[in-house]
Amino acid sequence: MTKQATSRDRRKRRPPVVLVVLAALGLSVFVVPLLGLLARTPWRDLPTVLTSDVVLDALRISVIASLGATAISAILGVPLAWVLARVEFRGRSIVRGLVVLPLVLPPVVGGAALLFALGRRGLIGEPLNQMTGLVLPFSTWGVVIAATFVAMPFLVITVEGGLRNLDPRYEGAAATLGAGRWTVLWRVTLPMIGSSLAAGLALTWARALGEFGATITFAGNLQGRTQTLPLAVFVAMESDRGAAVALSLIMVVISLTVLIVLRHRWWGAI
Amino acid sequence: MKRHRAITIGLATGALLISACGTAGDGAGGEVLVSAASSLTEAFAEMEAAFETVNPEFDVVLNIGGSSALREQILAGAPVDVFASANTSNMDLVVDAGDVDGELAIFARNRLEIAVPSGNPAGVTGLTDFARDELLIGLCAEDVPCGDYGRQVLQNAGVTPNVDTEEPNVRALLTKVEAGELDAGIVYATDVASTDGGVDGVAVPDDDNVHADYPIAVLADAPNADGAEAFVAFVLSDEGRSILADHGFGLP
Numbered sequence: 001m002t003k004q005a006t007s008r009d010r011r012k013r014r015p016p017v018v019l020v021v022l023a024a025l026g027l028s029v030f031v032v033p034l035l036g037l038l039a040r041t042p043w044r045d046l047p048t049v050l051t052s053d054v055v056l057d058a059l060r061i062s063v064i065a066s067l068g069a070t071a072i073s074a075i076l077g078v079p080l081a082w083v084l085a086r087v088e089f090r091g092r093s094i095v096r097g098l099v100v101l102p103l104v105l106p107p108v109v110g111g112a113a114l115l116f117a118l119g120r121r122g123l124i125g126e127p128l129n130q131m132t133g134l135v136l137p138f139s140t141w142g143v144v145i146a147a148t149f150v151a152m153p154f155l156v157i158t159v160e161g162g163l164r165n166l167d168p169r170y171e172g173a174a175a176t177l178g179a180g181r182w183t184v185l186w187r188v189t190l191p192m193i194g195s196s197l198a199a200g201l202a203l204t205w206a207r208a209l210g211e212f213g214a215t216i217t218f219a220g221n222l223q224g225r226t227q228t229l230p231l232a233v234f235v236a237m238e239s240d241r242g243a244a245v246a247l248s249l250i251m252v253v254i255s256l257t258v259l260i261v262l263r264h265r266w267w268g269a270i
Numbered sequence: 271m272k273r274h275r276a277i278t279i280g281l282a283t284g285a286l287l288i289s290a291c292g293t294a295g296d297g298a299g300g301e302v303l304v305s306a307a308s309s310l311t312e313a314f315a316e317m318e319a320a321f322e323t324v325n326p327e328f329d330v331v332l333n334i335g336g337s338s339a340l341r342e343q344i345l346a347g348a349p350v351d352v353f354a355s356a357n358t359s360n361m362d363l364v365v366d367a368g369d370v371d372g373e374l375a376i377f378a379r380n381r382l383e384i385a386v387p388s389g390n391p392a393g394v395t396g397l398t399d400f401a402r403d404e405l406l407i408g409l410c411a412e413d414v415p416c417g418d419y420g421r422q423v424l425q426n427a428g429v430t431p432n433v434d435t436e437e438p439n440v441r442a443l444l445t446k447v448e449a450g451e452l453d454a455g456i457v458y459a460t461d462v463a464s465t466d467g468g469v470d471g472v473a474v475p476d477d478d479n480v481h482a483d484y485p486i487a488v489l490a491d492a493p494n495a496d497g498a499e500a501f502v503a504f505v506l507s508d509e510g511r512s513i514l515a516d517h518g519f520g521l522p
Contacts, residue, residue, distance in 0.1 A: 115446075115449060115451060116449075119449060119450075119451045120406070120450060120451050121449060121450040121451065135406070137406075137446075137451050138406060138434040138435050138451075138452075216438065216442075217442075220408070220434065220435025220436075220437065220446070221411065221435055221436050221437065221438070222433065222434060222435050222436060223436075225434075226435065234438065235411055235413075235436070235438070237339075237342060238336070238338035238339055238341075238342055238411070238413045238414070239338070239412065239413040241342075
């Protein structure tokens, strides 16, 4: 009896071969391209390439744009998620659809839409330009806006998910004990959805870092002003493939490091 | 519509080309994949239609993009039949890699022109305006033919441009000028004509201008060599030449 039970347990524990094979193939989808990249990496020239002006400028713009987009997403996206999760109103499903639209929209379409809205001749861009002289396209602000447009949905849907899973009785209890609305939000709600918020911020940042299509369409491409790492890779692919590979490698290393460091929170939320 | 289709095809190329391999070339007829420079967008759309009318057994698929991007696709092994480049240097790199079998032919010539938004709101009068800091100036990226030519033209005029964006191909640059987001950019004369008044042209003086030579070739690994040769012959024929002339290209 005991022996039978153990062998059955063991069989249960061993995953089905078909699944393992398919899982390995699934993993290879992600790993094989990386191997291709590593195989082409000009290791000897790497230090020179990585300290070149083009790379350092692109790195700087990418850091500014991805962190800027993440900050704006946090400031605007958390309230948006809260409204979507907690306020019943007509058209909420439409608003939710609008919020996730950038996830499925080709980024180049997003870039064109931004240009028609915020460009110098755009719906809002034109009066803005006349009043303040501000021109968003071809500026670092334009890069931040493009990145925010494509990346903020990740924050909103993750945080909204966290809020919906949160038992409202905790907030209710805090309110009963005399906490004001802001106190409840800061001391109860946000800490309790901390893992969703962290996952949302990480996803938002990662998406912003990798943004390409909306950026080149809306903000253009100029070294030191609007050229992010992905744009630098795109340009280098046609001129200096070694540099393109080296730049790609930096992006892989940065992204992977951040995602691995954040993986506990990540798994906790999704 | 044609233009949109061509652009869509161009964007999807990276993924599609690899998988489209091996479908063409069974006997006479079939698909002919033509990689053509952005500045050829309209001319080659018409070329495709005219060629298919005469040779209904072939189906030309246009892959439009910056010549340098097209060159990289070919060097990476994309199963392209014909390459039509906007300059000789990108074609030379393909030839050097042994990817061209037969001979090259120069099939069209082009000139550079300054494109400004309709009505020329910034009052651009010539190449010297490219140094003005308060204007939004665009050029093509350096490795794209229009970027190379554009810089040559500015150098000829002794102007150091104050550039605000380096666009990946000439049509991306043209679109931003047409939208009024850029005050000026250097494009081909044929591009200015293609917008039907969407942009105005400001001439580049002959002394500063350069001749852009457009070479075309059948690729050594063309999956559909028969179709490729038929298409190139058509481009070089009187009918092909008249289509190019209609779109403002010079003929060699």
